Amino acid sequence: xxxxxxxxxxxxxxxxDFKTGTWRTSRPQHQHWAAPCHSACPAGEDAQAYIxxxxxxxxxxxxxxxxxxxxxxxxxxxxxxxxxxxxxxRGSFDTPLAIHxxxxxxGDEARRQGWTYPVDPGRGxxxxxxxxxxxxxxxxxxYHLRRRGYQVTLFDALPEAGGLLRSAxxxxxxxxxxxxxxxxxxxxxxxxxxxxxxxxxxxxxDELRSDYRALFLAPGTAKAKAWSVDGAVPTDHRTALELLxxxxxxxxxxxxxxxxxHGGGNTALDLCRAxxxxxxxxxxxxxxxxxxxxxxxxxxxINVVPRELNQAVEEGITIHPHRTIQRLLxxxxxxxxVEMVALRKLPTKSGRTGRIAFEGTETLLHxxxxxxxxxxxxxxxxxxxxxxxxxxxxxxxxxxxxxxxPGVFVGGDARGDRGTVSAAIGDGRxxxxxxxxxxxxxxxxxxxxxxxxxxxxINLNYFEPAPRVEEPILPxxxxxxxxxxxxxxxxxxxxxxxxxxxxxxxxxxxxNCWTFCPDNAVIKTTALAKDGSHYVFDYEYCKGCxxxxxxxxxxxxxxxxx
Amino acid sequence: MTTTDDTAVETSVDTxxxxxARKAALRNRLKDKRGSNxxxxxxxxxxxxxELREHQPAFRGLEAGHRACQGCGEALGARLxxxxxxxxxxxxxxxxxxxxxxxxxxQSAWRVPWIHSLFENSAAIAAGVEAAMKHLGKSTxxxxxxxxxxxxxxxxxxxxxxxxxxxxVLYVCYDNEAYMNTGVQRSGSTPxxxxxxxxxxxxxxMGKRHLxxxxxxxxxxxxxxxxxxxxxxxxxxxxxxxxxxxxVEGPTxxxxxxxCPLGWGHESSVTVEVxxxxxxxGLFPLVEFERGEVAGVMPLRNPKPVTDYLKLQNxxxxxxxxxxxxxxxxxxxxALADHxxxxxxxxxxxxDPLDSEGADTVRRGGLVA
Ligand SMILES: Cc1cc2nc3c(=O)[nH]c(=O)nc-3n(C[C@H](O)[C@H](O)[C@H](O)COP(=O)(O)OP(=O)(O)OC[C@H]3O[C@@H](n4cnc5c(N)ncnc54)[C@H](O)[C@@H]3O)c2cc1C
Ligand SMILES: Cc1ncc(C[n+]2csc(CCOP(=O)(O)OP(=O)(O)O)c2C)c(N)n1
Ligand code: SF4
Ligand code: SF4
Ligand code: SF4
Ligand code: SF4
Ligand SMILES: [Mg+2]
Numbered sequence: 001x002x003x004x005x006x007x008x009x010x011x012x013x014x015x016x017d018f019k020t021g022t023w024r025t026s027r028p029q030h031q032h033w034a035a036p037c038h039s040a041c042p043a044g045e046d047a048q049a050y051i052x053x054x055x056x057x058x059x060x061x062x063x064x065x066x067x068x069x070x071x072x073x074x075x076x077x078x079x080x081x082x083x084x085x086x087x088x089x090r091g092s093f094d095t096p097l098a099i100h101x102x103x104x105x106x107g108d109e110a111r112r113q114g115w116t117y118p119v120d121p122g123r124g125x126x127x128x129x130x131x132x133x134x135x136x137x138x139x140x141x142x143y144h145l146r147r148r149g150y151q152v153t154l155f156d157a158l159p160e161a162g163g164l165l166r167s168a169x170x171x172x173x174x175x176x177x178x179x180x181x182x183x184x185x186x187x188x189x190x191x192x193x194x195x196x197x198x199x200x201x202x203x204x205x206d207e208l209r210s211d212y213r214a215l216f217l218a219p220g221t222a223k224a225k226a227w228s229v230d231g232a233v234p235t236d237h238r239t240a241l242e243l244l245x246x247x248x249x250x251x252x253x254x255x256x257x258x259x260x261x262h263g264g265g266n267t268a269l270d271l272c273r274a275x276x277x278x279x280x281x282x283x284x285x286x287x288x289x290x291x292x293x294x295x296x297x298x299x300x301x302i303n304v305v306p307r308e309l310n311q312a313v314e315e316g317i318t319i320h321p322h323r324t325i326q327r328l329l330x331x332x333x334x335x336x337x338v339e340m341v342a343l344r345k346l347p348t349k350s351g352r353t354g355r356i357a358f359e360g361t362e363t364l365l366h367x368x369x370x371x372x373x374x375x376x377x378x379x380x381x382x383x384x385x386x387x388x389x390x391x392x393x394x395x396x397x398x399x400x401x402x403x404x405x406p407g408v409f410v411g412g413d414a415r416g417d418r419g420t421v422s423a424a425i426g427d428g429r430x431x432x433x434x435x436x437x438x439x440x441x442x443x444x445x446x447x448x449x450x451x452x453x454x455x456x457x458i459n460l461n462y463f464e465p466a467p468r469v470e471e472p473i474l475p476x477x478x479x480x481x482x483x484x485x486x487x488x489x490x491x492x493x494x495x496x497x498x499x500x501x502x503x504x505x506x507x508x509x510x511x512n513c514w515t516f517c518p519d520n521a522v523i524k525t526t527a528l529a530k531d532g533s534h535y536v537f538d539y540e541y542c543k544g545c546x547x548x549x550x551x552x553x554x555x556x557x558x559x560x561x562x
Numbered sequence: 563m564t565t566t567d568d569t570a571v572e573t574s575v576d577t578x579x580x581x582x583a584r585k586a587a588l589r590n591r592l593k594d595k596r597g598s599n600x601x602x603x604x605x606x607x608x609x610x611x612x613e614l615r616e617h618q619p620a621f622r623g624l625e626a627g628h629r630a631c632q633g634c635g636e637a638l639g640a641r642l643x644x645x646x647x648x649x650x651x652x653x654x655x656x657x658x659x660x661x662x663x664x665x666x667x668x669q670s671a672w673r674v675p676w677i678h679s680l681f682e683n684s685a686a687i688a689a690g691v692e693a694a695m696k697h698l699g700k701s702t703x704x705x706x707x708x709x710x711x712x713x714x715x716x717x718x719x720x721x722x723x724x725x726x727x728x729x730x731v732l733y734v735c736y737d738n739e740a741y742m743n744t745g746v747q748r749s750g751s752t753p754x755x756x757x758x759x760x761x762x763x764x765x766x767x768m769g770k771r772h773l774x775x776x777x778x779x780x781x782x783x784x785x786x787x788x789x790x791x792x793x794x795x796x797x798x799x800x801x802x803x804x805x806x807x808x809x810v811e812g813p814t815x816x817x818x819x820x821x822c823p824l825g826w827g828h829e830s831s832v833t834v835e836v837x838x839x840x841x842x843x844g845l846f847p848l849v850e851f852e853r854g855e856v857a858g859v860m861p862l863r864n865p866k867p868v869t870d871y872l873k874l875q876n877x878x879x880x881x882x883x884x885x886x887x888x889x890x891x892x893x894x895x896x897a898l899a900d901h902x903x904x905x906x907x908x909x910x911x912x913x914d915p916l917d918s919e920g921a922d923t924v925r926r927g928g929l930v931a
Contacts, residue, residue, distance in 0.1 A: 010670035015627030541626035545633035546831025
């Protein structure tokens with residue numbers, strides 16, 4: 001009979017009796033970082049999170065992820081200058097994710113499919129809160145307050161909600177049926193909208209303060225900044241915003257032979273394009289900012305949506321970057337042109353940056369009309385005590401809480417340093433959170449403490465170059481005042497685009513750690529681990545080699561010394 | 563080490579019953595293993611890691627608790643091979659790190675039948691087991707394993723004989739380019755200019771004087787149905803090659819490149835990175851032979867300079883000194899890589915999803931297979 005001695009064999013898998021985890025000096029841990037796209041989004045969207053849901057083919061859940069912070073993804077997907085894409089780690093590899101296209105697709109899909117906002121206003125204290133100004137900031141605050149169960153009354157001087165989205169932004173960039181449908185859906189959550197009600201005229205701040213537990217003020221900026229060039233002002237000058245609003249409302253525009261716009265934002269560029277299309281032969285934009293390119297610092301780039309700039313150039317707008325107007329040329333009392341001079345944003349003696357003009361670079365530019373587009377301040381009527389003589393509200397906290405005026409919060413363009421739809425939406429959300437805390441006498445909510453993951457943490461070996469999707473854009477000859485210029489993308493194109501995401505700082509469920517651990521110390525599970533991933537470390541056996549951390553494509557594993 | 567049976571070294575066991583019981587136990591464990599990866603249904607309870615370990619969605623032939631160094635490429639290579647080969651196998655093992663670190667008596671990290679006899683005879687033992695299986699009418703595949711010392715050098719004649727007699731055996735060589743288990747002595751596989759304890763860098767020489775033996779071509783020259791090289795850095799490719807080699811009737815051979823943090827002198831965390839660079843520089847080409855002819859290669863997209871690979875490892879540290887010979891040897895290694903790239907026509911013409919950059923692409927839900 002065959003006999004094996006005890007020394008001659010061992011039972012299968014019995015090595016697990018020996019806990020190699022005691023060898024370890026540092027332990028791998030999952031770390032959910034903030035993705036750069038998330039940190040850069042003024043509205044607070046976590047693009048990484050919803051792109052992951054698109055990758056999993058759950059578009060509705062992806063949309064719900066967005067609308068827990070931003071109720072207007074079809075709007076921001078179209079017109080936000082998308083700083084998320086400037087920050088996207090993929091930009092250092094090939095080209096950034098077309099985050100705005102994915103966002104827009106989800107917003108449009110929600111409307112097409114009739115997905116309802118995941119809002120249950122039943123919960124919460126039910127107290128009454130007033131919101132003044134129904135632009136994106138006010139709409140966002142109303143929505144987020146409603147989500148928390150408050151009774152919200154939304155006041156606006158105009159008959160309809162939307163703010164500048166409705167009154168100024170060109171229809172060919174933001175179709176009004178898109179805007180109307182979304183606003184209707186938001187107000188449909190049980191928000192009382194009172195149009196044609198101007199604070200300071202029809203209602204007064206003290207009234208509101210006594211009738212409502214808290215107030216959110218988002219009047220935007222409507223008072224044109226004073227414009228003069230070295231003391232001279234053309235007698236009949238109109239501002240770009242006025243002209244644009246007239247054009248959006250009535251379709252009419254002045255059509256001189258040539259025009260010079262002075263300013264460097266969306267208002268200037270939108271008016272340039274509208275006038276060019278209306279038949280103005282020569283349209284010049286004089287801006288102190290630079291064009292994107294090697295010679296321009298990121299904070300010095302003209303503050304418009306990048307693809308709008310390309311389209312404007314295609315349409316024949318002449319841009320004079322890093323220039324200002326230092327003299328108006330008159331014939332009699334009529335303006336006939338300007339004198340430009342080159343300038344740059346540079347550090348000055350005081351340490352702050354200032355715009356320095358360079359003597360000897362003066363040039364003349366002739367035109368029939370000069371239009372300022374240098375921005376607006378808060379219209380003080382109704383707010384003068386709160387403004388205290390300043391041009392904007394300047395709360396010293398991200399929530400917009402005004403010191404000395406308990407229960408009053410402000411946000412959006414009225415803060416002076418905002419200027420985008422997404423910043424307005426972000427302000428509305430933060431204020432809603434703070435108002436909720438104020439009414440419940442809780443503490444200010446904690447800010448997101450996650451550090452942002454940088455490009456160096458991404459293991460590029462695991463990604464392939466892939467072209468970015470580009471939305472179809474109407475050819476110049478087919479562009480009109482009303483037809484949307486940027487077309488939609490198909491679901492298939494969106495899926496392809498989402499697949500390019502590095503999943504910065506969050507698990508991609510790629511299995512690498514599970515595959516590469518020489519010690520079988522990464523365990524995979526269908527159930528969700530506490531951190532939301534499907535992987536757990538078995539510290540009884542993990543020797544702390546660090547292979548999993550090096551080979552995690554997304555930087556989701558870090559080694560912490562023990 | 564804890565043992566329950568320290569004094570019982572000489573206790574005899576009736577293997578007929580014991581083996582049957584072990585097989586039954588194993589079958590039960592394997593049934594779990596091959597079942598779904600659904601966590602056991604027990605609502606509201608958290609599962610212990612030990613329970614989850616029993617419900618992994620892939621077969622595990624090599625278990626945790628083995629004594630390999632941190633970041634051992636050989637442990638990773640063997641894990642991946644055993645995983646892809648599946649449960650219906652018998653393994654033999656030559657003496658070497660893999661044998662030692664997986665079988666510290668009275669334990670074993672193997673969950674499949676495994677036998678070790680000597681340093682030089684893994685292939686001979688496998689040939690015998692295969693003959694026995696044939697005699698019993700069983701289809702269980704036999705896999706012989708050995709290190710590079712056990713394969714390129716001391717076990718070579720047994721291997722050559724096994725191949726020549728056309729046994730239905732897959733031979734896997736875990737190539738960590740030196741005799742690691744006895745303290746890093748040079749082998750026929752150690753690359754040119756690498757320092758080992760028996761080919762030190764110094765006044766006389768810049769590391770190993772001779773070249774890495776082209777074993778794969780020698781093996782292929784036995785006219786066997788399938789012989790291939792693989793790397794732990796490309797697990798999808800490795801798994802495919804194991805499955806291919808398992809399917810083929812007759813002798814097959816795999817040479818798996820396995821970095822050794824201890825012997826190569828690199829951080830344990832960069833094991834996979836080092837293995838990847840060996841492939842991407844052209845120093846370790848991934849090639850498949852059928853009946854002696856090249857049947858496929860993994861093309862290189864933009865081959866990297868060999869210094870990218872060398873500078874991560876202390877065994878090549880002397881090549882970065884001021885000594886004029888250092889430069890010469892670096893150039894020599896680059897020329898060897900260029901030669902290999904030319905010889906196997908490795909340079910890809912255009913980006914290919916299966917080339918050195920594409921083959922490891924991931925997506926949500928796993929590697930792109
Ligand atoms: C032409 C143009 C193009 C633009 N393009 C873009 C773009 O492409 N991308 C981008 O991100 N941003 C763009 N912007 C900027 C963007 O529109 C604003 O940043 C954003 O609308 C600010 O939102 P808000 O809610 O703070 O203010 P607003 O949108 O200005 O809304 C304020 C609302 O408050 C109401 N209101 C004011 N005072 C009172 C009062 N006393 N009582 C009652 N109601 C009052 C107003 O009627 C208005 O409805 C553009 C702006 C303009 C002018
Ligand atoms: C005949 C014989 N000579 C020498 C040894 C000592 N010995 C044991 S393992 C080993 C080295 C093994 O090297 P390799 O095959 O490359 O495997 P590695 O340890 O590197 O994985 C040696 C020389 C032995 N066991 N038997
Ligand atoms: S790659 Fe994805 S997660 Fe990373 S910054 Fe870009 S969109 Fe965000
Ligand atoms: S690869 Fe495995 S052993 Fe190494 S640190 Fe990660 S879990 Fe631990
Ligand atoms: S390696 Fe892959 S599966 Fe593991 S944590 Fe990182 S992303 Fe997730
Ligand atoms: S010496 Fe090398 S091959 Fe041996 S166990 Fe350590 S790392 Fe692995
Ligand atoms: Mg070896």
